[in-house]
Amino acid sequence: DIEKCIREVSSYIDNTLRPKYPVYGQDIKIMGLRQGNRINLTICCAMIDRYVSSLSEYVNYREKLAEEALKVAKTCTDNAVEVHVNTADCDVECSLFLTVTGTSAEMGDDGSVGRGNRANGLITPHRPMSMEATSGKNPINHIGKIYNLLSNELAHTCVEKVDGIAEIQIRLLSQIGDPIDQPLVASAQIIPKPSFTVKDIEKDVYEIIDSGLENINSVTERVIRGELKTF
Template sequence: MSITVNNNLITPDQLQYEVVERKGLGHPDTLTDGIAEAAEIEYCKYCLEKFGYIPHHNFDKVMILGGQCIQKYGGENFSDPIKVIFMGRGSKNFGSETIPMGEIQIKAAKAYLSRVLPHLDVESESIIVFQSITSSHSTRPYWFSPRDKNDLPEYSDEGPTANDTATMISYWPLTKSEQLALDIEGYFYQNNDQGLPYPRFKEFGGDIKVMVVRDGDASVATVTVPQITTMTTTADQYFEREHKLRNNLTNYIQSKYPNENINLIINTQTLGRNPRPYLVTAGSCTDFGEEGAVGRGNKTHGIISSFRPNTMEAPHGKNSTYFVGKVLGYQADVIAKQIYTVTKSPCQVILRANIGDKLYAPSKIIVSTAQKVSQEIVQDIVKDSLSIGSETTLRIIHEQPFLPRTNVIDEKNYGKDKY
C-alpha cells in the first residue's frame, strides 16, 4: 500500500466557473439508485440474521421503464404501468436453505418508493409492476450457490480481496455551489424517525432537478419542480402555487446565503409566451415514459459536480463485502471528512485497487490538500480508517450511507408546511 500526500489541490470554488447538478430523489435515475441500495441492504440483513454471512450478490443492475399516464389537471389513470426490473446476479441459497431473493428485492423496492413517492400506489399493478430476473449464473459452480462459509473466500482468515481494478474518489468539504444544489432540493423534504427524507408537501412531486452555475461571485440556480395532477385542478391553481413557491423558496435561499448573489429560476418552461406546466401523477417522470438506471445519476455526495474528478463506479446495490466500487467508496468518503476535520484543509482522496489486492490495502492512495498539512497526520488517518477492515461492511449496512439523501430543511428555524 503506497500513500502519497501533496498540497496541490485546487477546489472548484477557486475557479472562475463552477457547474453543479442535482437529480432529485424522485428523478428516475435517483429512484433506481435508491431501489438497488435498499434491496442490497435488506438482502444483507436477511442473510446476516439467518446465516451469519452475506453470500455473493450484486444488485447494481436495476432499471425503471416508464409507464404511460396523460398529465392533465385533476389527474388521469395509467394506460400502461411503470416497470421496475431487477437484473444482476445473486445467491438464492446458502447450503440447503433457500433465500427468497426476489421477494426481498420487491419488498424493499415497494418500501423505498412508498417513502419518496407517496402518491405512487405500489400495490396497484395497473400503476407499477415489479420483476426480478436476477440470475445465479457463473463459471464457478458455487459462487452464487454456496454450500457453506468455505465458498465465501472473503470470510477466510486472509480477508476480502478486491473484486475489480477500480479507483474511488472523494473530497470534502462541499463548495457553496454544491451545498446550494442540495439545499434547494432539501427545501421540499423532512426526515422521518430513521433519518431518511420524505416529502414535506403533498402538492409537489419528487422529480426535482437543480442546476447551479456560478460565474465569479454570481450564481444562477435553475430548478424544475413538478406539481401533482390530482392536487392541481386548474391552470390558475398551478400558476398561483408556483408563484408562491418562487417567492418562498427565494426567501429561504436568501436566508441561508445572505451574502451571496444568487438568482433563482423555477420552471423555465412556464416563463415564456406559451407557458407549459410541469405535471406528474405519481411524482416522477416515470409516469410518462422516462427510464431510470443505476449509475446514471448523482455521483459522490449526491451531486454531479462537473469540475470535480469522479469515478464511474456506482455503489448503489453493489455487494458490501468486497466490491471496490462500494467498500472503498465508503472509505474514501470517511477518510476525506476525517482529514478535513483534523487539518481544516479541503482535501481530495483517491483509492486505487487492483483486482486481487487485499481490499483494505489498496495499491495506491493519493491525498491532495489545499493547504500544507502534516503528511504523518494524513497517513495515520488513512491507515486508521482502513484498519477497521471488514467492519466497514457492517457500517455500510447499518449507516446506509448510499441510500439517496438530501440537505433537508431545518423546520425549527424556518417553519413547517410552508411552500
C-alpha cells in the same frame, strides 16, 4: 459554496418541504452555475397532479419552491443567488411539469443509477469524480460502491478534524484480487489555507485515511442498516 447550496436545497426539499407539501414529487434535479460572485440554481421538480386544482395553484407552488430554495441557498453562501424552477414550463399553453407519480418514470426516463447520482449526491464535471455507479451494487466487496462512500467520508472527516484545509480530494483505487482494505492507491490532494502548508497537514490526513481503511467493514454494515446514502 455552490455544491453546498445544491445539497442543502435538495435536502430541504426532501426532508422539510415535501412532507408539508406533497405536491412536490421525488424527481428533483438541481443545476448550479457559478459566474464570478453569482450563483444561479435551476430546479426541475415534478409536481403531482392530484394535489393541483388549477394553473394558478400550480404557479403558486412553483413560486413557493423558488422562494424556499432561495432562503436555504442564502444560508450557504455570501454570493448573490438566483433560483429558477421548471423553466421549461409554458403557462400560456399549460405545458407544465405535472405528473401522476412525481417522477419521470411514467415517461420511461427514471432510475436509481441513471445519469450522475454520485455517492455525494452531486454531478461535478469540473471536479474529480468517479464514473462508478454506486446504486444497485453489493456493499460487501464492490469497491465502486465502498470506495466512493469511504472517500467522501474521509474527506469530510479530514476537513472537520484537521486545521488548515481549504480543499481536499481523496482518491482510492483497488486492484482485483487484493483485500479491499489494501488499495493499490490511496492519495490525498490538499489545498491548504493561507499560512498553512501541506506538510503541516499531511500527517493527520494520512492517519485518518489509514484509520478509515482499517475500519472499512463499517461501511458495509452502515449501508446495510440504511445509515449511508448512495446518492
